[in-house]
Amino acid sequence: MSGAAVIGWALRTPLGTTVDDVVRRLLAGERTDGALAAAPLDGSRHARFLGPLGLLALETAHEAVATAGITGSERVGVFAAVGGLRVEWSELVPVLAAQRDDGTGAWAAGLDRIHPFWMLRHLSNNAHALLSADLGARGEGATFGGATAGAQAIASAIRALDAETIDAAVVLAYDTLRGPESLTDLDARGMLAIGPRAAPYDEASAGYVAGEATAAVVLVRDGSNVLARVTAASGADGSPGEPNPATIARVASRVVRRQDRLVVDGAARTVRAADHAERAALAPLVGDNAPLTAITAAMGALGAATSLVQLIAIGELLRRDRLPPIAGLARPSPGALRPIAVPEAADRRAALCISTGAPGLAAALRVEVSS
């Protein structure tokens, strides 16, 4: 599979709102509670159509575009990744307050007071539409949904670049797992950390922290000032929760090249059995001693934003020849791959970044920087 060149990037994460801050804090082994450290600027003219996270995603995308130095045209496409509907419950509560238990008369009992733009605010492709309008980007593009939507968006952008229907692609992703409905679901599946928080790939791993983030990259076929190159793949199986390890390996094999020497940024489910199985599944592809890190250990699980945040953070770390420790790793669990406990020099120029989600979703990126 051919890849694309990254010529601009930006992100907003629980660890920070600049690439520099994120990398510095990753190397310092810091952890956060998963809450974003940023809010969108006030007064956005798009506030009618997007909630705060979507507005932040637009800001992030504009920053990436500015650093890339591209302008919109018919040859620029936008590819968006959204985790799913994140309803502003505060908007619904007064509407639902007068509802009867059996839902009869729902309109007159409150739905007639719902904000006129409530439905429009929850259209899955709003960020795509508004960013396209802001930039004048009239080329091919699409919006993808789900936990691995980021990788899907990257892969689709690369296909369009390869087909030469566009010359530049803006890929943006945003997601939060911190809404009450998501937390309820994650808790029901046993994914959330309860009690003292352990790191992934640790003997005491017992759940992760829900996080949120926005990220954006600008991709071209090739060019000067290339930050990194990326290829992407995604897949799924029928699992109702996390995917089987064989699925992870199958998806990863679509981006790994023969004789690759890779650092691995793992899926970091932070459940002992799942983490162990992931490492065992990847070892035949990357080697038993491949260094293993997990940037989401520092930020929380990021859903659809994971792949883009991995691309940016790991790409910049490789550019600096540094690999971060797994934040909070105290007792590395035995098994394949080598969990990184302290920051170290990077002796390789490429990384395999894995992300997973329910139901049965897996994604892989290959990120490479030049020597």
Next chain:
Amino acid sequence: MTTAVITGVGAASAFGIGTRALFAGLAEGRAAVAPIRGFDARTFPTRVAGEVPLFGDALLARLPPHDPTWDRDGRLRDRKVVFALLAAAEAWAHAGCGAAEHGAALSIALGLEQAFLDDFLPILGPSGFDWATEPSLALPRVRFRSTVGLAAAAVRELLALRGSTVVHASACAAGGLAVAHAASLVVRGAAEVVICGGSDSMINPLGIGGMSRVGAPSPRADDVDACRPFDRRRDGLAMGEGAAMFVVESETRARARGARPLARVLGWGSTQDAYRATAPRPDGASARRAMETALRRAKLTGADVGYVNAHGTGTHLNDPAEARAIRDAIGAHPAVSSIKGAIGHLMAASGAIELAACLLPFERDLLPGTAHHHDRDPAVELDVIGPEPRATRVDVVVSNSFGFGGQNVSVVLGRPT
């Protein structure tokens, strides 16, 4: 050069379950938008929709035999999940798929995951939602009935698919994009077989209520001819629900295994208006480019097109903009129709169900009519087919889907050789 072909199709629409029901309804010039039955819509400003005419256990009874654990997470309570399963099962069987096709990829368009009122009413207290409450429902926890990936997961499980999965969330353009994506995978050699299509259902209080507040549906709340595409008297859309799924593979592979191609997927084009979130470009320029790109990819010109299945929502803004785009990209000569008056606007599944309707010309030399179209808007300078289908042979068909936010996709289908 690899050619992608459709070898199987499945559908669920207001005409009923199955492609046969869809084709029969279109061939007979019927319209199935009717008073809403799925919930008590008496107080709503729109009270008609294109509902799939089966509910509850009667709908579930149409599913293939399955393990009870299929519904372990309540997924079958979401109609769009059930529609996707029904359509996928039909397409799979229609194409004669079996063990050799389990490696297929999945490219699927899904509607918004949605909150359902009766999920949350039990936990609504005086000061808001009490998220810690354990509701007295079958489901152990309050949650969405359907997350964005659930229908995709259900289809994968049903067909035991092992290939890649892509979930399209580009609103009304998602269905067309899902099929275009499938064809591109096959043509590039990235997948041998792709199961593709779309499913959606918003015929519930929040869906109908939300869209009503936007003002998109026709204000004629009880009129079954609510949607009148390209008609001088049009005043909005009618909501619909359903699904269409396809098996797409290379023509060489299809013929080698004895599968009958139903259509060739010759070209596709995707563009963005980059204009407004709530309105299409009035000049139709980006929609025109989508059609031009699709034809160029198909190595055809407008003169080759015999029929256009329009997006044709029946709104004031879409129809004239699309008409202009069709004239500019293709010409005024092809027959044009929209099936949204007959079955409603299926939202994320609209592109898919309309591509299924585009197989009718190749199956029966019959072009679908435009239900409730009686008095063409003078601004629409096209040969719009009236309510009755038109018997004629065409070899090239274009299907348009133009989504909220200005996402445009056009797909060119060719008669199988």
